[in-house]
Amino acid sequence: MTATDVRPEAPAPVPAPAQRPKRKRTAEDRRQAIAGWLFVSPAMIGLLIFMVIPILLAFFVSFTNWDGLSSPITGDRKFVGLHNYEQLLTRDALTRRSFSVALKNNFWFVLIVVPIQTALALWLAILVNNKYLKGRSFFRTAFYFPAITSSIAITLVFIFLFQGGGAVNAMLKFLGIKGPNWLADSRGLFHLALSGVGVTKSPHWAQHQILSQSIWDWFSGPSVTMVVIIILVIWTTSGTFMLMFLAALQNIGEEVDEASDIDGANSWQRLRYVTLPMLRPTLLLVLTLGIIGTWQVFDQIYLTGNNPATRTPAFMSFDQSFNNNQFGVGSAIAFLLFALIMTLSTLQRRLVKEELD
Amino acid sequence: MSVRQRRTVVLASAAVALVALTACGSGNSSGGGGKKSGVTLKVLIGSSGDAETNALNAAGKAWGAKTGNKVVVTPAKDLTQELTQALAGGTPPDIFYVDASRFQTLTKANALADVGAKVKDSADIYPSLQKAFTEDGHYYCVPKDFSNLALEINTTLWAKAGLTDADIPTTWGQLETVAKKLTTGGVTGLVIGDSLDRLGAFMHQAGGAVISEDGSKVTANSPQNLAALQYVQKLGKEKVLQFPKQVSAGWGGEAFGKGKAAMTMEGNWIVGAMKADYPSVKYKVVELPAGPSGKATLSFTNCWGVAAKSANQSAAIDFVDFLTTTDQQVTFAKDFGVMPSRQAAKSQFVSLYPDQQAFVTGTDHAFGPVGFPGFAAVQKDFEAGINGLADGSSDPKKLLDSLQKNAEDALKNGG
Structure with a gap:
């Protein structure tokens, strides 16, 4: 390292020897690079301290039996290798069963929430994008409102609405339907439907166990309690995604619509063959964000109680760490969840892209 | 590497070192150390409401005035979580509530100082409650109050x-x-x-x-x-x-x-x-x-846990002495309705609240969590x-x- 590196070169009025311009450019490049690094350094340091180091630390913890009651670096903890991951994936005991139930809960949650919230958001966006709609800005605000309200507040309101003797059941009663005890009903929807046609016991072939849970249980569908959270999440997030679709819709020039009109497309054909293809990047974004967000659902689960019928991997990670003092298992869950989200997003990205070609 | 660049790196590594230091904390753990006056005790409680928080603040002030110390009472929103975070950070509060069902987890992690026997007349506490906070013959902390079904x-x-x-x-x-x-x-x-x-x-x-x-x-x-x-x-x-x-x-x-x-x-x-x-x-x-x-x-009970890492253990023990006197326990009973853990306070409690006698009589055949x-x-x-x-x-x-x-x-x- 030499001092000349930082000293600005004097501008050369006369053409310099062959290697001079090169040297000068290098110094200028470096200066710019330094300035660049300096400008991004606050953000970089922030990321390093609040993201990179904690993630590395969590990764380290996932291989230890740290109980969270001393320092993870110098404290009283043992390195246990893959033990935490084994407990979650290969050892047939309570931890694996809880994890597998959590995966199942979240799987059905994602499978129902993502398509519905995407379709709903698109539909709302097309509605409020209609230039002949009166009070457009009112509707835009109204649809977006749940998204900017605190999820905690909304969940609390939902808990009141869906109590056994709450407003929803009172309304159902008015229609002559006896509503379930929403927040305490752990029965799966598909199991309920099957028992409606007389199938109440698992058939023999479905008793095979996968991850400490029978096939029959894997296909129980979301629990009745989970349905409440599904409704809640669809209602709150479709507003956000509506906004994204709306922005994309407004990017589509009017001349495109006019051109399709001239070509004789009806409104369905225009939507199917003109609008939707042009929205593909946004659709991809919404689907990706939707999948990531739904696999990470936490607040709503936290508030509706630590209930195996709604427990998700994200919540279980917290529960194992702070309530059961097994931070190793908690971190391992976080990394398995990360792997899962990565895989699914990549897969989904590839699928949507292939369609384009 | 340029000077500026080096400065950036130094800055970044300083920040990293800072984080690492905070995470490591200090590691003294033997019991009974520290000054007896002029210290500030941090107390973390799982409060049932304002009445309890205020009563503890009042007790802290009274003891502080007597001994020349200061007490800072923090009511936790989620005691388990906040205490865990404090312990992991290496700077736990000096005194905190310990639920009987969490006691063994904490002793296993060496988070609690073994001070039960050092508190004045701590043997007068109901034996079933003492048992809830005793591990391998060590009576770690003094039960503050209790409830029976x-x-x-x-x-x-x-x-x-x-x-x-x-x-x-x-x-x-x-x-x-x-x-x-x-x-x-x-x-x-x-x-x-x-x-x-x-x-x-x-x-x-x-x-x-x-x-x-x-x-x-x-x-x-x-x-x-x-x-x-x-x-x-x-x-x-x-x-x-x-x-x-x-x-x-x-x-x-x-x-x-x-x-x-x-x-x-x-x-x-x-x-x-x-x-x-x-x-x-x-x-x-x-x-x-x-x-x-x-x-x-x-039976459900909490004790006054003293952190093994607290630098003010002797002051903390002194404060727990103050908190577990018969008079102070009866004051707490009046302020926020808990049952004193001292047998000596039993007759006072029953004469104050005769309609709650059934809670007390259960103690003879009460089991912990x-x-x-x-x-x-x-x-x-x-x-x-x-x-x-x-x-x-x-x-x-x-x-x-x-x-x-x-x-x-x-x-x-x-x-």
Whole structure:
């Protein structure tokens, strides 16, 4: 390292020897690079301290039996290798069963929430994008409102609405339907439907166990309690995604619509063959964000109680760490969840892209 | 590397070092050190509300004025989580509440200083409570107060059902009889929380327990425990016993206060809740009925834990001395309705609150919670099946078998 590196070169009025311009450019490049690094350094340091180091630390913890009651670096903890991951994936005991139930809960949650919230958001966006709609800005605000309200507040309101003797059941009663005890009903929807046609016991072939849970249980569908959270999440997030679709819709020039009109497309054909293809990047974004967000659902689960019928991997990670003092298992869950989200997003990205070609 | 670049790197590494240092913390742990005055004690509590926080602040001020120290009381929103974070950070509060069910987890991690015996007259505390905070012969911390489960009866509904004082149940059979009589259209005879912290009382009344007395063996699937669950299931199927969620209540006290339940099983925290939320409901508190093997109740308690890493341990012990005097305990009882843990305060408490006598008398046959490390998740798993007892979707035998298996596993893994 030499001092000349930082000293600005004097501008050369006369053409310099062959290697001079090169040297000068290098110094200028470096200066710019330094300035660049300096400008991004606050953000970089922030990321390093609040993201990179904690993630590395969590990764380290996932291989230890740290109980969270001393320092993870110098404290009283043992390195246990893959033990935490084994407990979650290969050892047939309570931890694996809880994890597998959590995966199942979240799987059905994602499978129902993502398509519905995407379709709903698109539909709302097309509605409020209609230039002949009166009070457009009112509707835009109204649809977006749940998204900017605190999820905690909304969940609390939902808990009141869906109590056994709450407003929803009172309304159902008015229609002559006896509503379930929403927040305490752990029965799966598909199991309920099957028992409606007389199938109440698992058939023999479905008793095979996968991850400490029978096939029959894997296909129980979301629990009745989970349905409440599904409704809640669809209602709150479709507003956000509506906004994204709306922005994309407004990017589509009017001349495109006019051109399709001239070509004789009806409104369905225009939507199917003109609008939707042009929205593909946004659709991809919404689907990706939707999948990531739904696999990470936490607040709503936290508030509706630590209930195996709604427990998700994200919540279980917290529960194992702070309530059961097994931070190793908690971190391992976080990394398995990360792997899962990565895989699914990549897969989904590839699928949507292939369609384009 | 340029000077600027180097500065950036230095800055970044300084920040990293700072984080690492904070994470490491200081590591002194032997008991009894530190100055006796001129220190600031940090106290972390799981407060039941303003009354409790204010009472502790007042006690802190009084002690501080006497000894020349300062006390900072922080009520935690989630004590377990906040205490864990503080301990992991290496700078725990000097004094904090320790729930009996969390005690073993904390001692295993060497987070608690062994100071129980150093507190003045700490042997006067009820022996069953001392036992809850004793591990391998070490009496780590002094119980601050406690609660026992008792049976609360709505006297208006009781009289309406044609029952008198002579009908107060003292056996399981009688409990079933009165629960049947009390159950009408909108009222359930008995509503109890769907947790091991309520059903455990029936287990002990039947002579069972989840874990052997010395904590070495899991005894969850004993015939006694099965008898207890079968009794609960029988009452549940008869619809004379329900769980709070089935009657749209958050806990037994809410169902009781709203008149949805004629009886419930709660500890003396229900007294404050009834006074605040349902002041017009008339009720009385009696001991839990005896089961096949006699009387039993469950006891819940917290101790004044002193951090092993606290630099002010002698001042902390001095403050705990102050907090656990008979007078101070009676003051707390008046301020926020807890039961003093000192036997010497018993007569004062009973003469102040004669209608709460049943809570105190239970102490002779009270059992503490199960609390070995890793049991929390096992308990949650078990409790998920309790609601199903009433409609028959949970089988008592299967529930206990899985409790046995999971608890054995946790004991082996965590111990």
